[in-house]
Amino acid sequence: MNKYLLNGKLTAKPGHQEALAAILLQASELVATAKGCRLYVIGQNPDDPHSVYITEIWDSKADHDQSLKVEGVRELISQAMPLLDGPPAKGQELELLGGAGI
Amino acid sequence: MNKYLLNGKLTAKPGHQEALAAILLQASELVATAKGCRLYVIGQNPDDPHSVYITEIWDSKADHDQSLKVEGVRELISQAMPLLDGPPAKGQELELLGGAGI
Numbered sequence: 001m002n003k004y005l006l007n008g009k010l011t012a013k014p015g016h017q018e019a020l021a022a023i024l025l026q027a028s029e030l031v032a033t034a035k036g037c038r039l040y041v042i043g044q045n046p047d048d049p050h051s052v053y054i055t056e057i058w059d060s061k062a063d064h065d066q067s068l069k070v071e072g073v074r075e076l077i078s079q080a081m082p083l084l085d086g087p088p089a090k091g092q093e094l095e096l097l098g099g100a101g102i
Numbered sequence: 103m104n105k106y107l108l109n110g111k112l113t114a115k116p117g118h119q120e121a122l123a124a125i126l127l128q129a130s131e132l133v134a135t136a137k138g139c140r141l142y143v144i145g146q147n148p149d150d151p152h153s154v155y156i157t158e159i160w161d162s163k164a165d166h167d168q169s170l171k172v173e174g175v176r177e178l179i180s181q182a183m184p185l186l187d188g189p190p191a192k193g194q195e196l197e198l199l200g201g202a203g204i
Contacts (some may be wrong), residue, residue, distance in 0.1 A: 005145050005157060007109060025200050032202030041201030053196050055107060055144050096154050098127050099143030100134030
């Protein structure tokens, strides 16, 4: 299978978590149409209420990297940056061996 | 949406990572048919070669919990336990807000 999974987390300045989540949900609609996108979901964690979590699965890391250039995605990144409480942490990258649902 | 995402990790005793991954891939075939299972994928991380990673999405946490009782799954858990290098760590639970691909 050898697909690419990325677990990311973005932490918002206090009071901006909902706005950040809304931007990422918009981004998910755009990247859903990008080549090689299998999953792009946005989550939250009651234990960490300022953060928004992103779990992505792509056919390859190259497809993921290319998605950052999709029209509209750069604009959404620009909107999200001022809401962040510091630079984004590097995500956790996994190589998928197989499974169900994608 | 309010689906349930679980990121889990199991660490094998040295030399048993492949066997552990094979058991989890078998488990994925069983749980794929369980009620509410949307995603169940098995991954690895080159930086952590003794571990196997599991990312699951379910319609609800209750559906996830119920899946541990699926016929065959308990047997696979029993096969996996002796391969583990210590008890499984608690996974990261997220509440999904939305996104694409499920």
